[in-house]
Amino acid sequence: MKCARVRRELSAYIDGEVSVRVRRMIENHLAQCPECDRHRQELVQVVASVRRLATIEPATEFCADAIRRIRTATKVPASAAVGFRRWEIAIVTCLVLGACVIGWMAVSQFRSRQTPPDMPLSPELTMVANLLSDSDSVPIEEMIRTLSDTEKDELKAALLNDAKGGYESNDE
Numbered sequence: 001m002k003c004a005r006v007r008r009e010l011s012a013y014i015d016g017e018v019s020v021r022v023r024r025m026i027e028n029h030l031a032q033c034p035e036c037d038r039h040r041q042e043l044v045q046v047v048a049s050v051r052r053l054a055t056i057e058p059a060t061e062f063c064a065d066a067i068r069r070i071r072t073a074t075k076v077p078a079s080a081a082v083g084f085r086r087w088e089i090a091i092v093t094c095l096v097l098g099a100c101v102i103g104w105m106a107v108s109q110f111r112s113r114q115t116p117p118d119m120p121l122s123p124e125l126t127m128v129a130n131l132l133s134d135s136d137s138v139p140i141e142e143m144i145r146t147l148s149d150t151e152k153d154e155l156k157a158a159l160l161n162d163a164k165g166g167y168e169s170n171d172e
Contacts, residue, residue, distance in 0.1 A: 001025045006036045010043050
């Protein structure tokens, strides 16, 4: 064990707070190192001197006076301690909510003025539109009846796809 570590552990050694293994290592070192042993003896004398000191009881007024001084030194004026009053918080909250509502209205108004981009119709829907425009007197049900089952399935898929917001081209 090195001198520096022994000197760090001397106080715990004297108080009996080290393990048996560390105690043996310190005792072996102290037997071989007169300088560290001298430090141990000095520390034992200091500890003994401190233990002989009488305990001093503070006056009863001391504690009460100290507490009073601490309280008066740390008192903060009531207006500063509270920070914002309730009505100030309410006003700020209303202003923030009002700004949010006005912003939402402005955005929704802006969006309603925008026209959606022209999307080309799928070939199936173009065919249906042409059929409808060519014969105003024929009901759509009759036009659908004239389609084959495969054409009906394709038309149904195209209508569903367009209803979802787009179409997939069969050209690929």
